[in-house]
Amino acid sequence: MKSLPPALLLAWLAGAPMAATYDCVMDPAVVVEVGAPVTGLLDAVLVSRGQVVAQGDVIARLKSDIDEVSIRLIRMQADNRDEVAMHQARLDLALKRQARLTQLSERGVATQEQLDEADAAVDVAGRELGIARTRVQLMAVELEQAEALRAQKEIRSPIDGIVVERNLAGGEFMTQESHIATIAQLDPLHVEAFLPVSMYPALSLDQVIEVSPGAPIGGVYPARITAIDRVFDAASGTFGIRLALPNPGSVLPAGHRCTLEIPGDGG
Incomplete structure (x- = not known):
């Protein structure tokens, strides 16, 4: 035993x-196995095998030259307030004319037709100002969308970990089936x-x-x-x-x- x-x-x-x-x-x-939400040409892969990464670290970038140009264009349009200022000035002028004609109408000097035209001018100017403001808001949303599309070109690590394998390098094409690295x-x-x-x-x-x-x-x-x-x-x-x-x-x-x-x- x-x-x-x-x-x-x-x-x-x-x-x-x-x-x-x-x-x-x-x-x-x-x-x-880290992929990308969009396809495209890889500009650079920033990690190598054995490298420690934190969640949120950028590990690769896709080419985004066109996205950058689109963002600059939309930002210029979103920041432009000239159209809003123009319609605001027209509304202010229409309101002053409406107030003056109202006073004249009360004294029997202005006709009802003139007062109706002034009321209509105020309504039109107010609507045009609203349309201009809405257009600015839409451009701001388009800017957010363009920036979000550009952000998809930056591939980030979803976890804290270590790079076990790097599968692609800068200059290679990223498809929906391929993945850049294994973490x-x-x-x-x-x-x-x-x-x-x-x-x-x-x-x-x-x-x-x-x-x-x-x-x-x-x-x-x-x-x-x-x-x-x-x-x-x-x-x-x-x-x-x-x-x-x-x-x-x-x-x-x-x-x-x-x-x-x-x-x-x-x-």
Whole structure:
């Protein structure tokens, strides 16, 4: 009969539950193949393999010369207030004439026809001023649209992570199917393991388990259970769990084997 290690023997003699060790794998929390919402010629790709990026960082740009010209043109039109000022002056003049004719009409000097013409002139001038103001507002919206279209030419990282692969370079054409780079989020890491069904009653969400990366990394790190499969694999008599392993600074690598230790083996 094989003898127990001293530590386990002492634990057994003391009546303490012995821990069970299981194999696991440390994977990236998220892997994103970054594309673009529009097609076009790449002006520059600003990242390389192994580079750390933050969410929102610009990682590539598409050619946007035409967009820049359109934005300058629309901005000039949106900033132009001459038409509004002209119609405002016409309305002010029509209001003064209307007020003067109203006074004359009250004294019986001006005719009703003249007063009606003055009222109509005020109405027309007011409508023309409203149309001019609406046109300025529409140009402002068109400017926002043009700037939004230009912003689509700047491709940004959707996550904090590390560039695993760069697929395109400046001068290449970006299609709807292609992607510029692959970015992996390494903080936290996802630890995946398959355990015997006998362990199911011993586990719960948010339970903390110690994870030991394989050589040459080593060390022991606490990880929290975030998912427990509720559908067992009948053929192997196992179920899967996922743990979140904090990895500040992305010190621990992903795609590496590990072991996790669960106290009190249920079977």
